[in-house]
Amino acid sequence: MRRTARLLTGTVLAVGVIGPAVAPAYGAGGGELKVSPSSVVPGGQVTVHTAACRDGGAAGDASAVGAGSFTLAPGSDEDDAAGRFQVPPSAQPGTYEIVATCAEGGRRVAGDLVVTLTATRDEVPPRGSVKTGVGGAFGRDPVQTAAGVTALAVAAAGGTWLLHRRARGDGI
Numbered sequence: 001m002r003r004t005a006r007l008l009t010g011t012v013l014a015v016g017v018i019g020p021a022v023a024p025a026y027g028a029g030g031g032e033l034k035v036s037p038s039s040v041v042p043g044g045q046v047t048v049h050t051a052a053c054r055d056g057g058a059a060g061d062a063s064a065v066g067a068g069s070f071t072l073a074p075g076s077d078e079d080d081a082a083g084r085f086q087v088p089p090s091a092q093p094g095t096y097e098i099v100a101t102c103a104e105g106g107r108r109v110a111g112d113l114v115v116t117l118t119a120t121r122d123e124v125p126p127r128g129s130v131k132t133g134v135g136g137a138f139g140r141d142p143v144q145t146a147a148g149v150t151a152l153a154v155a156a157a158g159g160t161w162l163l164h165r166r167a168r169g170d171g172i
Helices: 004-028 141-167
Strands: 035-036 045-050 058-061 069-072 081-086 094-103 108-115
Touching: 004 058, 035 108, 045 069, 045 094, 058 081, 081 094
Parallel strands: none
Antiparallel strands: 035 045, 045 081, 058 069, 058 094, 069 081, 094 108
C-alpha cells in the first residue's frame, strides 16, 4: 500500500514540476486549425479558423486535398482568423491535413478534413412511441394488457408463497 502511494506521489510531483516547463514548448510548435464541417463530400465548401493567427491572418494550404492555397483573414478584436475553400469535385475519400502558417511569427497550425462519398445526415430526434411488440400498459388491446397484469400478479403471489414456506422450514 505504501509503495503504491509513494509511486503515485512521485508521479504527481514529476508532472507538477515538469509539466509547466514542457507546456510552452509544446504549444509554440503547433496549434489547432478548426475545420468546419470536419467531414465533407467532394465539391463542398469548408471553413477553417484558428485562434493562433488572430493578429495578422495566415496563409492556408489545402493542396493535400487538391484545393490549393487560401487566405485566413484576421478577425476583429477577439475573433479567430478565418478562411474558406472548396474541395474539388475530383477529391478522393480519405483524411487530409489542412495547414495554415501565421503571417506574424510563422507559426504553423494544422487540422484534419475527412472527405466522404456520402453526406452526413442531420440526426432526427425520435418522435412517438417505440414499436416493440405487444405494447405497454396503455396499449391498444386491453385484453393483452389484462393478461399481462394477471401473469405478473400470479408470479408475485407464487413467489411470496414459496418464500413463506421456506422461512417456516417446510422446504420447497
